[in-house]
Amino acid sequence: ASPGGGLGPEAEADPALLRASSPELARRLRGLALVRGGFVSEGEAAELLREVEPGLRRGRYQRDHWDRAITGYRETERGLRGGAGRALLLRVTPAFPARRPPRPSAHVLDLLPGGRVGPHVDSVKFCGCTIAGVSLLSPSVLRLQSLRDPQDWLELLLEPGSLYVLRGAARYEFTHEILPDEQSFFGGLRVPRGRRVALIFRNDPPGENPQPPRDPPGTV
Numbered sequence: 001a002s003p004g005g006g007l008g009p010e011a012e013a014d015p016a017l018l019r020a021s022s023p024e025l026a027r028r029l030r031g032l033a034l035v036r037g038g039f040v041s042e043g044e045a046a047e048l049l050r051e052v053e054p055g056l057r058r059g060r061y062q063r064d065h066w067d068r069a070i071t072g073y074r075e076t077e078r079g080l081r082g083g084a085g086r087a088l089l090l091r092v093t094p095a096f097p098a099r100r101p102p103r104p105s106a107h108v109l110d111l112l113p114g115g116r117v118g119p120h121v122d123s124v125k126f127c128g129c130t131i132a133g134v135s136l137l138s139p140s141v142l143r144l145q146s147l148r149d150p151q152d153w154l155e156l157l158l159e160p161g162s163l164y165v166l167r168g169a170a171r172y173e174f175t176h177e178i179l180p181d182e183q184s185f186f187g188g189l190r191v192p193r194g195r196r197v198a199l200i201f202r203n204d205p206p207g208e209n210p211q212p213p214r215d216p217p218g219t220v
């Protein structure tokens with residue numbers, strides 16, 4: 001893995017973009033909850049939006065969802081066939097274990113300014129050990145809270161163009177949520193919510209369709 005720029009469990013979150021309820025918790029989730037600003041450039045972001053908008057426009061904004069406490073959203077699951085989408089899939093793949101790469105289709109979630117994703121843990125039936133999300137358009141705050149010790153929390157500031165990665169304990173032992181506008185603060189910093197589009201990558205749960213290990217980069 002490349003030092004500093006890597007996305008594996010050794011990677012460091014950008015400290016300006018992460019707040020923790022305690023230094024101990026920050027240490028415990030080091031490498032497991034990761035945030036990286038400027039992961040995609042403004043040009044790439046514009047291209048990605050052009051590629052996913054037609055798929056999003058086919059759906060209507062929904063008020064809520066049967067399984068997640070989510071409001072004011074529309075979503076689609078789509079293969080990334082455009083150049084920017086394919087390039088992004090390749091760039092997030094190092095965040096995943098080699099034998100558990102991301103599924104080739106991304107979950108595209110379009111949240112209205114008044115929308116929220118309430119606290120939840122992604123289904124262990126449909127989602128494996130790693131979740132990686134790229135945020136476009138509006139900044140937002142991703143909040144993690146321990147299922148066992150609710151006083152333990154983490155906040156990630158998701159700026160447009162940023163990447164976050166949740167894995168291991170951060171994925172299984174904490175809920176995550178996108179704060180609604182009226183609660184959208186990163187510490188004392190108000191983070192006003194506009195429309196936000198997220199491209200979320202997940203892998204398969206263990207036990208089904210294990211992938212053969214990938215060839216190392218540079219292999220022909």
Ligand code: OGA
Nearest residue numbers: 109117122133176178198
């Ligand atoms: C989800 C989710 C977070 C995000 O859809 O399961 O947690 O970044 N979304 O929008």
Ligand code: MN
Nearest residue numbers: 120121122176
């Ligand atoms: Mn989720």
